[in-house]
Structures are given as C-alpha cells and as structure tokens.
Amino acid sequence: MKPKLLLENISATYTAGAEPLPVIDALSLHVAPGEFVSLLGPSGSGKSTLLKIAAGLIRPERGRVFLDGREVTGRPARVGYMPQQDLLFPWKTLLQNAALPLLAAGVPREAAYSRVMEMLPVFGLERFAHYYPNQLSGGMRQRAALLRTILVESGLLLLDEPFAALDALTRDKMRDWLLAIWEQFKRSVLFVTHSIDEAIYLSDRVCMISARPGRIILDQPITLPRPRTRQITNEPLFLEYKQKLFASLEE
C-alpha cells in the first residue's frame, strides 16, 4: 500500500547560529493511510523541524517528501498542521476560527459556518460557537484548534505536542478524546511528543528519534488492542514497550 506520508533521507541544518548545526541526519519515515505514528525524542532533536518539513514549511537540505506518492518537498501541501500553541486568532470567534480552513479551500462562508456548527458537538464546543478564544479554557482552546486542523480535510494530521501546554489532568482527558476523534475520522496522524506514555497509549507505531542530529533509532510497532482505555497503561505489554523505549533513549 502506498504510504500517506513518506519522508526520504531527510537532512536539515540549523543555520541561524554562529556555526551550522545539523539537526536532522538522513532520516526516513513513513505513515501508512489511517495509521497513528508518534515521533518520540528528547527536546532539541529536530522533531518540530521534521514536522515543518513534512508540512512543506521548510525545505530540507537533502531528502524528499512524498504525500500520497506525489513529491511535495518544500511546498506547503494541504495538511492538517497543528503547532504547539493553539494559534487561535483572538479577533475571531471560535466559529470563525474553525471555519478558516474551509474558507481557504474556497467554501462559501454560509456553508463553512454550518459545517463547523455540525462539528461543534463532536468536540464538545456547541455552546461556545460565538465565544472569543480568550473566553475559553485551555482544553477548549486546544479542542477548537484540533477542530480547525481536522477541517483542513486533508487525510494527514501533523500534530506538534498539542497537549504540552495543558495541565496533567486535562492532558489525560484530551488524549482519550483525541483517540475517539481519530477512530471516528480515520485520518493518518504524525504526532510529536516527548512523553513515552503518551506515545505508547495513542500510537500504532512509535518512532524514537535520537538527540541532535536526529535519526530514527527505534521503530516500534504497538500492538495493544483498540479501543484503548486507561487500564491499558498497567498491562505487561505496555510496560514492556515502555522499558524498550526507555532503553533505546539511554543508548
């Protein structure tokens, strides 16, 4: 089967400093259609850079990016990209924020708004359509941002530590909720995180990336059954994965 996203021999160098700093070194990675892949690694390992390369926002020094088998290296393709900050525009209501990708795709305003209104209940936001972002809680803002990302209507979601800014309890809730959404919409996901538990809990496959310059040092399929609940974190298999990923990090 053709992969949804294919990164081939990607190298990137950070050049803003005094000397060029290699961030990613000949890294290859693929995400199959409908697959949930986590990219796990220490901070500074170029995870965010890799995601931006996949989104076409940065041109890699070497290597190629394929989306549905078409080469899109260095060109922003239509992907559901969600950076660490929610980036909801403070001057737009939740409804207007979420409708942005639809408007960008040329959907008429009226149709875009009714589309968002239909989706709001799925995200638990139906009462807040006309609120401005600064009137919403952190978890709600993150859900709104994810709704906006889903509405890009690309088969691929690139999520860059979307829950990093939330408190632990909210984060747990958001993980369960993300899984439910993913199972409903069946998109391919590349998920950046530095939490081993989060990666195992969510993913079909976890790719461990080394410290700078980033390379894949472990590509671990996660065969835990779905749908997953929080009990799964106590299963022997879960703990086995955890130890394995920890060990690869130590090397």
Place this chain on the structure above:
Amino acid sequence: MKRWANTGTGPNPAAGERQQGRRGAAIRRNLPTAGLLLLLVACWELACRIFEIPPQQLPAPSAIGRAFFENFTILAVQARASLAAAGAGLLMALLLAVLLAVAMDRSPLIKRFLYPLLVISQTVPIYALAPLFLIWFGLGLFSKVVIVSLVCFFPLAVNLVEGLEQVDPEALELLRTMQAGPWLVFRSLQLPSVLPYFFSGLKIAVTYSVIGAVIGEWIGARAGLGVFMLRSLHAFKTAQVFAAIIAVVLLSLLLFKLTELLAWLAMPWNRAGRNNIEEE
C-alpha cells in the same frame, strides 16, 4: 448570515453591568483632574481681578467664556474650515502611510531604502517649510492639506510598519498549510493584527492634524481658526484668541474621542469579557 451575526458580547450576560461599573469608575478617575482644572481657573480669575491685569494682556476666564459664546457662530464657521483641512490632510496621510507601509512590508529592499528617509523627513521642521507650501500651492485649502498630511503621515506610517512586523510568523505558516490565498491572509490575520498599532498612530495623528491645520492657516489662508486667531491678535482682542484656542482644544478632543470610539467599534474582541470557563 444573520444566524451567525453574534458580536461576541452575547453569551456574556454580565457584560452590561460591567460596562456600567466601568463608566462610573471612569467618572471617578477623572474627578481629580476636573477639580484641579477648576481650581486653576478660579485662581486665574481671582488674580486678574485682584491685580487688575489689562484684558489685552491676560483676559480673565469669565471674559474668555463670554468671548467664546459671543463669537460662537463665527468660531463654528472657522472651525469647519479648519476641520476640512485637518480631515482632508489626515485622509491623504492615511492613504500615503498605508501604501508605503504595505510596500515596505512586501519588500525588505524598499524598507531598507525608505525607512531611514521616513525618519529623516520627520527631523525637517515642517512648520518652517509651511511658507514654501504657500508659495507652491497658494492660499487655498490645498496648501493646508499638504501641511497636515506631512505632520500626520509619520505617526501613522511608523505604527503601521511596526504592526505589520509584529504579525505572528507561526500564524502565517499555519495559514500557508491551509493554502490560504493572499486576500484571506490579509483579511483574517494581517489586518486585525495591525489594527491596535494603527489606532495608536491615528490617535496621535488626529491631534496633530488640528494643530497642523491651524498653523497652516496662521501662515496664510482665507478662513479657519488660525485666521481668526491672527485677526483677533492684531485687533488686541486677546479674549478672542483664547476663545479660538478653546475651540482648537475642543476640536482635537472631539477627534481623539471619535478615534477611540472607532477603535472600540473596530475591535469587538477587545471588549468581550473573560468568562473563565472551567474545564468540562
């Protein structure tokens, strides 16, 4: 469209009450200023009476008040002429500032060349150049419009350039991944991010605009508050000069408040109160 046309204050029932509370607070906050002003005016009045200062030298506030109301119709007519010059100049400055700011934002090269020139242009004393404009553009409205627009251009342009610089690059990237066109990027991101900067520039510019118009009229014009001031001065009607000054102050304040109102209307998201919704 109507169904979605909620301005954002809707879901917040406490906003009305809070608005009222804020207005009361504003009055209380301005009370000391008003008191001080009243005290100063009272001292001035007393001093004029006690020391019997000749009214040509320094008229008492009561005489100024009388002059203001006796000349109210003339002042209103002259104020309209000044306002026309100020308004037209402001509009020209705005057009120029927007064009230049957008050009500088689009091209770093243009910015490198133009920005220093912009700053240098501000160090040239425009009021000293004003007589030249009179020679070039005549006694009519246009020479005043040029002076006003030169004075107002700088605060507008600088604030617009800075506002465009502050547009969040991450937000721009996000819109690129949605493949948003340039018009949508402008409308949904650049314009709203620039608005606060634009309005701080505009607040300065509107107050400059009235003063610019008056000074232009001073140097040569057929009508306007500046002309009225000069005529009163030459006739030793000092109270009328002060009356004209009051008119200038009132006009500037009016424009300033109008700008604040405009900013309030243009940025509804700023007045939506925080709701502090708990996680569900």
